Amino acid sequence: MRKINNKEKYTSTKPKSRKALVISYICATTFMLVLTIGCLIYFNKLTTTNEIKLMGEKYKTYTHYYVMITDDRKSSFWQSVYEGAKAEALKENSYIEMLGNNLSEEYSSEDLMQIAIDSGVDGIILEANESSEMSALINKANSAGIPVITALGDNKASTRKSFVGVNSYNLGMAYGEQVCEIEDLTSNITSDSAGTTVMVLMNANADDTSQNIIFTGISDAIKNSANKSHIINLEAVAIGNNGAFAAEESIRDIFMNQENIPDIIICMNELNTTCVYQAVVDYNKVGKINIIGYYDSETICRAIERNVIYASISVNTKQLGMYCESALDEYKETGHVSEYFSADISLITSDNVSEYLGDANESHKE
Amino acid sequence: MNHIKSKLRNKIQGITIQVKLITVFTLTSLIIMIVNIFMYFNINIMVNQLEQVYISNIKLNELSDTLGDVQAGMTDYLNTKTSDSIEDYYRYEQNYATLVNSLNGNVTSNPLGMMERNIKEMSQKYLTITNQAIEAKRGRNVEKYKLRYENAVELYDYINMYIYSLNNELFRNNSSNYEALSKSLQYLETISTVIMFMIALSSLVLITIVTKTITNPLKVLASKANQVAKGNFEVELVKVTTKDEVGVVSTAFNKMVISIQEYIRKLKDGMDKEREMEENELLIETHLKDAQLKYLQAQINPHFLFNTLNAGAQLAMMESADKTYEYVQHVADFFRYNVRKNNGTVTLKEEIELVDNYIYILNVRFSGKINFTKNIDERYLKIHTPSMILQPIIENSVNYGISNIDWPGLIELSVYEKSDKVCISIKDNGIGMSQELINEVMNSKLKTADLSKDSNGVGLDNVIARLHLFYEYEDVFNIISEGTNKGTEVLIYIPFMKGEYEDV
Numbered sequence: 001m002r003k004i005n006n007k008e009k010y011t012s013t014k015p016k017s018r019k020a021l022v023i024s025y026i027c028a029t030t031f032m033l034v035l036t037i038g039c040l041i042y043f044n045k046l047t048t049t050n051e052i053k054l055m056g057e058k059y060k061t062y063t064h065y066y067v068m069i070t071d072d073r074k075s076s077f078w079q080s081v082y083e084g085a086k087a088e089a090l091k092e093n094s095y096i097e098m099l100g101n102n103l104s105e106e107y108s109s110e111d112l113m114q115i116a117i118d119s120g121v122d123g124i125i126l127e128a129n130e131s132s133e134m135s136a137l138i139n140k141a142n143s144a145g146i147p148v149i150t151a152l153g154d155n156k157a158s159t160r161k162s163f164v165g166v167n168s169y170n171l172g173m174a175y176g177e178q179v180c181e182i183e184d185l186t187s188n189i190t191s192d193s194a195g196t197t198v199m200v201l202m203n204a205n206a207d208d209t210s211q212n213i214i215f216t217g218i219s220d221a222i223k224n225s226a227n228k229s230h231i232i233n234l235e236a237v238a239i240g241n242n243g244a245f246a247a248e249e250s251i252r253d254i255f256m257n258q259e260n261i262p263d264i265i266i267c268m269n270e271l272n273t274t275c276v277y278q279a280v281v282d283y284n285k286v287g288k289i290n291i292i293g294y295y296d297s298e299t300i301c302r303a304i305e306r307n308v309i310y311a312s313i314s315v316n317t318k319q320l321g322m323y324c325e326s327a328l329d330e331y332k333e334t335g336h337v338s339e340y341f342s343a344d345i346s347l348i349t350s351d352n353v354s355e356y357l358g359d360a361n362e363s364h365k366e
Numbered sequence: 367m368n369h370i371k372s373k374l375r376n377k378i379q380g381i382t383i384q385v386k387l388i389t390v391f392t393l394t395s396l397i398i399m400i401v402n403i404f405m406y407f408n409i410n411i412m413v414n415q416l417e418q419v420y421i422s423n424i425k426l427n428e429l430s431d432t433l434g435d436v437q438a439g440m441t442d443y444l445n446t447k448t449s450d451s452i453e454d455y456y457r458y459e460q461n462y463a464t465l466v467n468s469l470n471g472n473v474t475s476n477p478l479g480m481m482e483r484n485i486k487e488m489s490q491k492y493l494t495i496t497n498q499a500i501e502a503k504r505g506r507n508v509e510k511y512k513l514r515y516e517n518a519v520e521l522y523d524y525i526n527m528y529i530y531s532l533n534n535e536l537f538r539n540n541s542s543n544y545e546a547l548s549k550s551l552q553y554l555e556t557i558s559t560v561i562m563f564m565i566a567l568s569s570l571v572l573i574t575i576v577t578k579t580i581t582n583p584l585k586v587l588a589s590k591a592n593q594v595a596k597g598n599f600e601v602e603l604v605k606v607t608t609k610d611e612v613g614v615v616s617t618a619f620n621k622m623v624i625s626i627q628e629y630i631r632k633l634k635d636g637m638d639k640e641r642e643m644e645e646n647e648l649l650i651e652t653h654l655k656d657a658q659l660k661y662l663q664a665q666i667n668p669h670f671l672f673n674t675l676n677a678g679a680q681l682a683m684m685e686s687a688d689k690t691y692e693y694v695q696h697v698a699d700f701f702r703y704n705v706r707k708n709n710g711t712v713t714l715k716e717e718i719e720l721v722d723n724y725i726y727i728l729n730v731r732f733s734g735k736i737n738f739t740k741n742i743d744e745r746y747l748k749i750h751t752p753s754m755i756l757q758p759i760i761e762n763s764v765n766y767g768i769s770n771i772d773w774p775g776l777i778e779l780s781v782y783e784k785s786d787k788v789c790i791s792i793k794d795n796g797i798g799m800s801q802e803l804i805n806e807v808m809n810s811k812l813k814t815a816d817l818s819k820d821s822n823g824v825g826l827d828n829v830i831a832r833l834h835l836f837y838e839y840e841d842v843f844n845i846i847s848e849g850t851n852k853g854t855e856v857l858i859y860i861p862f863m864k865g866e867y868e869d870v
């Protein structure tokens with residue numbers, strides 16, 4: 001009897017403490033594992049975000065490589081053209097590069113042309129001029145099997161495949177109409193009979209016929225205007241753009257010469273418009289000099305909003321770029337392409353500037 | 367399910383301390399090791415990436431240097447037309463061609479990749495032109511090699527500028543990459559520190575728990591063992607929760623405690639039984655004695671005997687038979703004494719009177735053969751003694767000492783003081799006793815069955831035992847005999863307080 005009792009006592013264990021021990025053991029182990037794994041996952045997350053920064057998105061490979069060469073590739077005008085061309089190029093599985101963007105040295109268009117030819121690109125979009133040097137380069141590219149499309153500025157003497165630009169005469173007409181409008185407004189207020197001086201800023205280096213056509217357009221528009229009583233003196237001023245800061249200096253020179261200050265200044269590119277606008281502000285000529293500008297950059301739009309610039313004529317840059325790209329692709333595919341593409345122009349005044357500003361804001365956000 | 371559970375529990379309980387410790391250490395070290403390996407792996411990857419960051423720059427520099435060498439080689443040859451320079455040129459040209467071929471010529475959306483492609487294209491063109499220039503120089507076509515040289519210089523400038531630009535762009539990219547990498551390394555450092563710290567902490571907890579499961583049973587075991595050592599054998603048994611080394615020791619301890627308890631119980635049982643048996647034996651003896659007594663008493667009613675003897679004495683007196691009367695009167699006195707004084711204490715005087723009666727009866731029986739002399743110090747007659755002490759001794763002397771001798775038997779009873787004790791001496795001149803016999807008598811080894819028929823039932827051993835009990839004194843009784851036929855002397859020493867019993 002007693003022995004059985006003993007045995008019962010002997011085998012009675014404490015399962016509670018045993019259970020607690022096992023549980024704590026498992027807890028400690030799982031805690032260690034979870035901690036380790038958690039930290040590693042967290043770390044991996046951190047490093048993968050870094051890695052994306054490091055490696056960049058995986059680059060896509062394209063079949064064609066085109067380059068765009070312009071005088072002033074940093075201007076928002078040409079940036080916009082480039083965007084348009086790029087969007088079109090991506091559709092066609094081509095890659096387009098604004099040549100010179102990543103280079104540490106500034107090259108002229110001619111040098112860049114040479115580089116493009118030597119690099120054996122598949123096509124060139126070029127803001128050309130009518131110089132013979134440019135013609136030779138275009139011909140050289142052509143003979144190397146590289147099609148050249150000229151944009152905005154043409155080189156008719158060369159073997160360029162196509163020209164994409166605005167209808168210069170229409171452009172000139174648009175400028176002329178604005179001049180007449182200003183004249184109508186001012187003649188009502190002031191009755192001074194000395195006449196109105198209109199200064200047209202032209203590119204000194206381009207013996208480009210398009211400028212002449214624009215000039216003709218302007219004068220035609222003024223002649224054709226209903227009010228013949230206006231005495232309007234059209235004056236063409238050449239602005240050099242070859243050397244650095246040449247344009248800005250030339251424009252300042254106009255203002256320095258106090259006697260000969262015009263009433264209206266017509267600018268035919270973005271850079272000139274911006275420079276003139278700044279000069280008008282600096283020389284306190286706001287209201288005295290009316291500016292008819294070019295392009296719809298944010299600075300210009302803001303100036304229109306503040307009535308410093310009367311109006312600006314904008315080319316549909318995206319369309320321009322798109323036409324250039326599609327012309328290249330068409331030539332690549334078929335071996336021939338239409339000689340001329342015309343991009344749309346539009347007029348920006350204080351009435352509709354808000355639309356462009358909205359656009360600009362949006363594009364800035366992007 | 368339950369079966370598996372119990373099986374698992376058994377397995378867990380069966381884990382030894384060694385295995386437990388090894389498991390804990392292995393587990394923690396394993397985790398630490400894995401974490402370390404992972405960290406080193408990551409660090410390695412990062413260092414590789416860091417190297418990659420700058421390897422492109424290094425490659426470009428090499429390219430630029432080789433291009434310079436090619437250009438220098440060509441210029442040198444065009445200048446001097448030495449065989450050394452042409453050798454140099456071809457060697458560098460070969461190197462440069464190899465380097466250029468390793469460049470990526472695919473059209474991708476990566477602007478830097480495009481620069482690389484342009485460098486490749488231009489370099490190939492450049493090499494063609496330089497080769498043409500060298501050929502022209504060999505053919506002494508001055509016009510041509512001058513033109514080619516100019517072309518080459520122009521291209522050389524472009525390429526150099528391209529390489530320089532690409533290098534710049536890459537470096538700018540790489541700097542930001544480096545920043546990202548060093549940030550990652552910092553994260554890695556922090557995280558690994560945290561992990562190590564936490565793991566060290568939790569392994570410490572784990573080890574504490576495990577060692578507690580080892581030491582706690584040991585402490586319990588030690589306290590129980592201490593209790594046992596202090597003599598508490600009825601301790602509660604140690605609870606055995608594991609089957610490890612401590613569990614084995616605990617089990618052994620429990621077995622030991624159980625065995626000790628069992629042993630003690632058996633010992634107690636044995637002792638109880640023995641005592642019981644002794645008690646039984648004693649009871650049996652007492653009962654036997656009682657029976658003997660009852661038997662004797664049943665045979666003779668003493669009062670009937672006195673009355674009978676008294677009647678005999680009166681009859682003798684009436685018939686004027688004086689001697690008969692006297693004899694019967696003594697016999698009656700003798701028996702009356704026996705009946706009356708059997709259990710209480712009596713004075714020495716009464717004892718001596720009984721002896722006188724006895725001797726008278728014997729002398730009548732044996733016709734005056736027994737010479738009995740008394741030499742008594744009257745002062746000690748009032749000393750109390752147990753009854754029936756002297757008569758059995760006298761009877762013994764008569765029956766064994768002087769019954770079978772050729773010379774006249776003599777018995778002397780003396781009472782005197784000897785060294786603060788009253789000494790009663792019964793001396794005869796009979797056959798004497800051997801020392802063995804004396805020892806046997808003194809140690810009460812003579813059986814009751816040896817009592818002679820003439821005895822009144824009280825043996826020497828009884829006398830000795832009663833004297834011992836009464837006086838609680840070892841040397842109260844002594845027998846002296848000098849050998850065969852030299853008589854025997856029985857001595858009784860009675861202690862007394864001086865003046866207590868003296869008549870003075």
